[in-house]
Amino acid sequence: MKKIVYHKFGNADVLEMTDTVIPEVSETTILIKVKAVSINPLDWKIRNGEMKLMSGSKFPRGTGIDFSGIVEATGSSIKNYKEGDEVYGLLDVFKGAALAEYIIAEEKDIATKPMGISFEQAAAAPVxxxxxxxxxxxxxxxxxxxxxxxxxxxxxxxxxxxxxxxxxxxxxxxxxxxxxxxxxxxxxxxxxxxxxxxxxxxxxxxxxxxxxxxxxxxxxxxxxxxxxxxxxxxxxxxxxxxxxxxxxxxxxxxxxxxLMLKPSQLYLKDLKRYIEAGLSVLVSKAYSFDSFKTAYAEAPKAHIVGKSVIRVN
Known part of the structure; x- marks a missing residue:
């Protein structure tokens, strides 16, 4: 599978697309085929090395925090999700690594995708x-x-x-x-x-x-x-x-x-209710997976209205 990583702190040029194996689920985890990933200021603050005290300095690192996708496989103890379910969520705020064709998530990281919106809009919402x-x-x-x-x-x-x-x-x-x-x-x-x-x-x-x-x-x-x-x-x-x-x-x-974000599945479920009740989610720019460098180079200076995302699958 394709995954975006970097091996040193720096601007968008340090990002690269690599080939790696699709991760396997454990008893308590879920394999998700990623459809879209949102771009957040925290992505480049971590990548630039501004958040070392909280994110650490271990390489290689992935990027991307919130995502939407489809459940591909589940561990034996997972009861609330099954293959084919549409979900959205966010990974560890300081470790990220959502920008890949497949990711492993825990049940606490996700919720059922809100109905009536696209995968791009769903990816834009969690953070x-x-x-x-x-x-x-x-x-x-x-x-x-x-x-x-x-x-x-x-x-x-x-x-x-x-x-x-x-x-x-x-x-x-x-x-x-x-x-x-x-x-x-x-x-x-x-x-x-x-x-x-x-x-x-x-x-x-x-x-x-x-x-x-x-x-x-x-x-x-x-x-x-x-x-x-x-x-x-x-x-x-x-x-x-x-x-x-x-x-x-x-x-x-x-x-x-x-405000220091503390992710919660309860927030994701509340957010789902807000969106299904009519809350608007504006994605003003969506990039292709291959345009990841352009996406991250433009995001800090583009003054995006609403959100920008990267389509993965």
Whole structure:
């Protein structure tokens, strides 16, 4: 089978397609024929060596975290899935290796693919959808009428965060660039600000929740538009942000939270229900398997609206 690996840290040029044997199932694992794999910022942060403390430095390494596919074989103790089932899920966040024709997964890693969407859309959902669900499940308490600002709202997490927050009755202000205006409106934002033409800091509005998805609005900046008792969420924290969030939240009514994805099969099942109830999943670009280098070279600088994926089979 074909699998994408790399043998040293670096840009997309270190990626290569290799031939290897199809892995065999154990008693407790599932063999999946991969249909599509999503592209996430964490992919290139790990590949560039930015996450060594958490991902390690052992080579060769695979890439890709979330995927969709079809069950090919199951271990003897697997009762909830069988050959031919359509599934989606995510592998270990820091080890990945989903970008291959076949992968081995554990039952906790997957859920039945949502009905009514393509394999490409299903692959696009697990990481960013789980992050959005975790955000509102563990970090932010959204109520009817809560004023929520989402900065950098046109990407994957923003796509889900807008729609999920709307189901909870929040009033959403989305900050995007020109290319994300239509999508942010389509996803249900009440107000959409084009940051190239308007400064949200000067709009005279205060928010209960500020979610920064762009890594461009720090807590110290966001405080200017936060209510006295409010929450700021950083979704791409480094060690400095994690430490700052802990101490600031101890003493300030303007809380500082960090989102660190903790995958859960429950999130995948919740996500399935949201999608089948009508939540939109936008895949704005799909690459062929052979175009994997192009896909990973373009992703960090393309300002993709929604998600981009790689078709495998």
């Amino acid at each position: 960013v959808g789980s992050a959005a669900i975790q955000l509102f499940d563990t970090l932010v308490n959204i109520q009817t009428g809560s004023e929520v600002l989402i900065n950098g709202a046109s990407g994957g997490i923003g796509m889900f965060a807008i729609q999920i927050a709307k189901t909870k009755g929040a009033t959403i202000t989305a900050v995007v660039s020109d290319g994300g205006l239509k999508a942010a409106k389509d996803w249900g934002s009440d107000f959409v600000i084009n940051y190239r033409k308007e400064d949200v800091l000067k709009a005279g509005k205060l928010y209960d929740v500020v979610i920064d998805l762009s890594n461009q609005m720090s807590y110290s900046v966001a405080k200017k538009i936060m209510k006295t008792s409010s929450v700021y969420v950083h979704t791409a924290p480094g060690p400095k942000e994690i430490v700052s969030a802990f101490f600031i939240s101890l003493f300030s009514p303007q809380k500082y939270k960090v």
